[in-house]
Amino acid sequence: MSILYRLLVLIIIALPNSAFALFDACLDYFPTQQLPSTAQIGRDLCFEGFAVYYSPEHKKPIYVVEKLNRNRLMGERQKRSNRFYEEARLPRQERALITDYRDSGYDRGHNAPAADMHNEQAMAQSFSLANMMPQARENNRGIWAKQVEQATRHYALRAGGDIYVFTGSTGDLGRIGTSQVTIPSHLYKLVYDPSRKKAWAYWIENTNTAAMTPPISYQELKDRTGIDFHLPDITP
Structure with missing residues (x-):
């Protein structure tokens, strides 16, 4: 291997990860194929079945996006595997x-839910830890599963x-594990229906006693997360 090639590899590795946030293989998951803007x-x-913009610092997603429709959800339901795995595509x-x-x-709280998956491969991949966030147990199995995901x-x-769904978390309640995975203080799920030009977001505290509150506006979610999801033609 030449010295020049080695230098080139080192330069690429040293560049900010955001420079490679291209989603070349799954742009179709994004409305108008335009990626969200964020400083993270x-x-x-x-x-x-989904795409993850993953934080190497916090060891959890910054956001996850899915494209859902009736045909996808009406297909044969896949048996839940529950086989969580570490994401080998990420540096250790x-x-x-x-x-x-x-x-x-x-x-290990799913961002893209296992119940959304339409085939065996998608179901298996939904258990990647790159798709997980530390989530309060009663929250994950109760209010989030029943009143947000469902x-x-x-x-x-x-x-x-088609509708587009962005899921993520924000805030900092501390860390878990040797990898120092950030525990978020709040979870969100943004729903965008291009046919109606409408978008709204569920905003839930990451606690076992979290109460359901009315959805917040798209603009309010952008203000709270610092992420512009670039949803076109939103009608207030």
Whole structure:
């Protein structure tokens, strides 16, 4: 290997991860194929059925995006695998580990839900730790699963076409594990229906006693997260 080639490799590795947030293999998951804008540095990961913009610093997603529709959700339901795995595409020092969540008191909370997955491969990939955030257990299994994720699927079944769903978390309640995975203070799920030019977001505290509150506006979510999701033609 030439010295010049080695230098080139070192330069590429040293560049900010955001320079490579291109999602070349899964741009179709994004409305108008335009990526969100954020100051947070991350890595782009394409999966079967969803895409993750992943934070090497916090060891969890900055956001995850899915494109849902009635046909996808009406297909044969896949058996839940529950086989969580460490994301081998990430450098080891940037990965969350299985052991990070062990005895932490927090669930491995899906961003792109397993119940949204339309085939065996997508179901298996949804258990990547790159798709997980530390989530309060009663929150994950209760209010989030029943009143946020399920409500979003029900809307997708009624919608006239594709809807786009962004899920993520923000804030800092501390760290878990040797990898120092950040525990978020709040979770969000943004739903965008281009046929109606409408968008709204669920905003939930990451606690076991979190209460359901009315959805917030797209603009308010942008203000709270610092992320511009570039949703076109939103009608107030």
